Amino acid sequence: MEIRDELPEDREAVWQVEADAFGRPDEADLLAKLEPDKAFSLVATVGGEVVGHVLFTWLPISEHRALALAPLAVRPGAQGKGVGGELVRQGLARARALGVPAVVVLGDPAYYGRFGFAHDPKITQSYGWPDEAFQVVKYREIAGEAAYPQGFFL
Numbered sequence: 001m002e003i004r005d006e007l008p009e010d011r012e013a014v015w016q017v018e019a020d021a022f023g024r025p026d027e028a029d030l031l032a033k034l035e036p037d038k039a040f041s042l043v044a045t046v047g048g049e050v051v052g053h054v055l056f057t058w059l060p061i062s063e064h065r066a067l068a069l070a071p072l073a074v075r076p077g078a079q080g081k082g083v084g085g086e087l088v089r090q091g092l093a094r095a096r097a098l099g100v101p102a103v104v105v106l107g108d109p110a111y112y113g114r115f116g117f118a119h120d121p122k123i124t125q126s127y128g129w130p131d132e133a134f135q136v137v138k139y140r141e142i143a144g145e146a147a148y149p150q151g152f153f154l
């Protein structure tokens with residue numbers, strides 16, 4: 001398996017992986033809406049074929065410039081083999097290298113907890129999401145309210 005930056009020619013394969021993983025086109029269609037806020041996008045390939053994808057978008061937390069991880073997808077036939085985990089770990093390493101203070105995610109704590117994500121009452125959101133699902137990895141001790149890109153709500 002190789003993890004690398006998404007290239008323009010991966011676009012269709014990435015769309016398909018997102019659609020297949022979620023069993024609906026919503027998350028795949030989200031990618032175009034999030035394009036203006038994209039920080040970086042990674043693909044996982046096996047034998048040159050895209051089997052996984054993760055997008056990181058810029059996300060203000062009050063006055064801080066942080067990142068949001070979403071969406072994350074691994075093609076059904078390739079799940080449970082560590083592809084998702086490698087995408088998250090390499091994505092977080094990249095985020096850290098960029099010098100951001102934090103990365104947030106909305107998702108299952110049973111999955112994201114293993115990468116160091118946890119709910120933190122100092123990082124808030126006003127979208128009505130359950131606290132336990134709204135999680136953060138912090139590289140610096142910041143506090144504030146997360147403002148997700150408009151594209152998430154279109």
Ligand SMILES: CC(C)(COP(=O)(O)OP(=O)(O)OC[C@H]1O[C@@H](n2cnc3c(N)ncnc32)[C@H](O)[C@@H]1OP(=O)(O)O)[C@@H](O)C(=O)NCCC(=O)NCCS
Nearest residue numbers: 021022072073074079080081082083084085107108110111
């Ligand atoms: C979630 C997803 C990205 C994980 O990718 P993956 O390559 O299968 O993950 P890994 O192989 O690295 O890790 C597998 C582990 O994650 C667990 N896992 C997978 N999806 C999970 C979920 N939704 N909640 C909790 N645990 C989950 C598996 O049970 C397995 O646990 P184990 O290591 O204890 O056996 C993938 O299953 C997927 O694309 N699912 C559909 C889309 C989705 O839900 N995306 C996340 C949105 S927040």
